[in-house]
Every structure is written in C-alpha cells, then in structure tokens.
Amino acid sequence: MLNFYYFKADPTTYVLQYRKGTIKRQGLGLSFFYFEPSTALVAISVASQEAAYMLKESTADFQEVTLQGQLVFRVNEPERLAGMMNFTLSSDGKGYQSKDPEKLADRILNLVQVMLRAEVQTLTLREALAASRPLVQSVGEQLRQSEMLASLGIEVVDFAIQAIRPAPETARALEAAAREAMLQEADEAIYARRNAAIEQERSIKESELKTELAVEARKREIRESQIEADRSVKEKERQIRREQMDADVALEEKRQQLVDVATANERKQREARAYAMEKMMDAFSRLDPTFVEAMAASGMEPDRIIAQAFKGLATNAGKIGQLNISPDLLDRLMDRARP
Numbered sequence: 001m002l003n004f005y006y007f008k009a010d011p012t013t014y015v016l017q018y019r020k021g022t023i024k025r026q027g028l029g030l031s032f033f034y035f036e037p038s039t040a041l042v043a044i045s046v047a048s049q050e051a052a053y054m055l056k057e058s059t060a061d062f063q064e065v066t067l068q069g070q071l072v073f074r075v076n077e078p079e080r081l082a083g084m085m086n087f088t089l090s091s092d093g094k095g096y097q098s099k100d101p102e103k104l105a106d107r108i109l110n111l112v113q114v115m116l117r118a119e120v121q122t123l124t125l126r127e128a129l130a131a132s133r134p135l136v137q138s139v140g141e142q143l144r145q146s147e148m149l150a151s152l153g154i155e156v157v158d159f160a161i162q163a164i165r166p167a168p169e170t171a172r173a174l175e176a177a178a179r180e181a182m183l184q185e186a187d188e189a190i191y192a193r194r195n196a197a198i199e200q201e202r203s204i205k206e207s208e209l210k211t212e213l214a215v216e217a218r219k220r221e222i223r224e225s226q227i228e229a230d231r232s233v234k235e236k237e238r239q240i241r242r243e244q245m246d247a248d249v250a251l252e253e254k255r256q257q258l259v260d261v262a263t264a265n266e267r268k269q270r271e272a273r274a275y276a277m278e279k280m281m282d283a284f285s286r287l288d289p290t291f292v293e294a295m296a297a298s299g300m301e302p303d304r305i306i307a308q309a310f311k312g313l314a315t316n317a318g319k320i321g322q323l324n325i326s327p328d329l330l331d332r333l334m335d336r337a338r339p
Contacts, residue, residue: 003036007093012047014078026079041089044078048157051105057117063125063170067116067135069161071143073108077153084152104152111148112159115139125166129174132161 008031009015016026018040025032034041052070059065075081085100119135120128140159143149149156166174 004033005036005093006033007031007041009043010045012045014044014046014075016042016044016079016082018042036091041093042082042087043089044075044081044087046075046078048072048074049105051109053109053112055113055116057113057120059120059123059125059128061124063128064167065120065125065128066163066165066167067120067161068163068165069159071108071112071156071160072158073149073154073156075153076155080151080153104154107152108149108154111146112139112143115142125170125174129164129166132164135164136161 007015009029011029014026014028015030017024017030017032017034019038024039028046050070050072053068055067056064057067081087081104085104086096086098087101088097089095090097116135116139119131119138123131136159140156143156143159165171
C-alpha cells in the first residue's frame, strides 16, 4: 500500500483534510488513513499558547524604558486562521511545510508592541514606571477588540506586564533621587517624632500646670471658705459679745436703777431717822441735864455708874480740893474690867 499513511491528531489539535481542493473531514483529535499524493492536511493547535516579550520604548520625555511580560492566546476559529496562514503539514505529517506557524506569535507580539508604544509615548518616565496596571487594562482591551486578531481567529486569554524598567543610568538617577527623598522623609519623620515628643511633653506640662492651677484654685476656695467661716464665726462672736455687752449694760442699768432706788430709800430712811433724832434732840434739849443723866444712868451696871462718877469728878476737878480713892476700890474696878 504505497503512499498510504495513518494520521492521528491530539485532542487539542484541529485537523482539516483536503482532497482535490475540498475539505473531506475536519475536527479535533481526528485519526484516519489518507493517500498522500492527493491529500493535504492542515493541523492547527487550539490549546492556549504563551508568548513572552521584552520591548524597549521611549516615553513622552524621551526616556527609554523596557517592558517585559507575556501574552496568552488561543485559536478559537481554526478555519479562519487556515485561510489566512499556511498550517499545511508535510507529506509525512510530522512537520509544517512553511514557517507561518512560527510567525503567528511574532505577528501578535508586533501588534502588542504597536499598542504599547502608543500608550507609553503619552506618559512621562515616572508615570510609565507606575502605569503597569493601566497599561494592562488598556492594551488588553484593545487586543480583545482588535480586528486583525479577529480576522486570524485569535482570542486573547491573558495579557500581563511583569516589569517596566528604565535604562541603567536613569535607574541609578531615579534611585539616587528616591534615596534622597526617602532620607528626607526619614529626616522629616525624625523631626515629626521629635516635634510629637515635644508636643506631648508640652501637653503633659500643660496638664500638670492645669492640675496645679486646679489644686491651687481648690486650696484658694478652701481658704476663702475657711476665712468666710472664720469671719462668720467672728461676726457671731462679736454679735454675741455685743448682745452680752448689751445684756451687761442693761443689767448694770438695772443695778444702777436698784442702787439709785436703794440710795433714795436709804436717804429717805436717814432723813427719817435724822428727823426723828432732830425731834428727839429737840425734846431732850428742853429737859434738865440732870434729869437726862439720871435717865441715862438708870439700869446701868455699877462699873459704868462708877465710871460716870469719875467722869463727873474729872469735869469738876477745879472745884474739888482733895479726893482720896482707896486701893481696894481700884482693885475691885480692875477685876471687873478683866475678862
């Protein structure tokens, strides 16, 4: 059976068998015998494929950046791709007749480069270095809506940018600037921490001062309350003393009134006694002295009578020539005088 071959495709390979210019069979993972002189086989993998890229582009401020990433795609319309590119197998079915299968990824990456270049050229260096996510979203959306990929029957599964790097000299300059900025931020952080410590210390001192002021104010209130209480006590004491003095004055006035009344009474009594004495003396002045003496001597003790006699003798001593008194009389008188 010369020129008859057996072909078996993988489950992820879409096969189209052409005979005499028409498709005899097509589908995924087919296996069949074919006559090589009159058969053409087209095999297109529909599994997802990865295409890595590393592109150098210029930013809006004319700085070179390197974009590194990968694209994941798959063929979702094999028949359309077979009509646009040559995926015909060799006669033995073990390789391709052309280089088109190898150029498919390059063709897609060229489109990616065009889209990335258009985006990066609108950004400055600093913006581009931080634009990984926006670039992925923008370029990924453009790839999904690309008419060229649609004409090839290509579907973009994933688009990623793994790194965006500046040129080495620019990177060193940016690192130096970033380092200086970080050092400045560190200095500012130190200053801020010191200022915060100073502010905290000031706040603590203010709190202590407020506490001291509150304590002093409380002490002053206590002192004022004590002074007010003392003043009230003193005022009450003065009032009590005034009341006591008033009571004493009133008592003295009453005493004075009683003394005056007593003095007036005593004066009246003396006046009454003087009047009685005056009347008595007036009555006595009219009596004979000898009669008066006799009345006075009546009822007197003998000693007093003898004394009265001696008094009369002493009064009339000028008239008496000689008077003899016996010692017995004197002894008797002296005995009576002793207690």
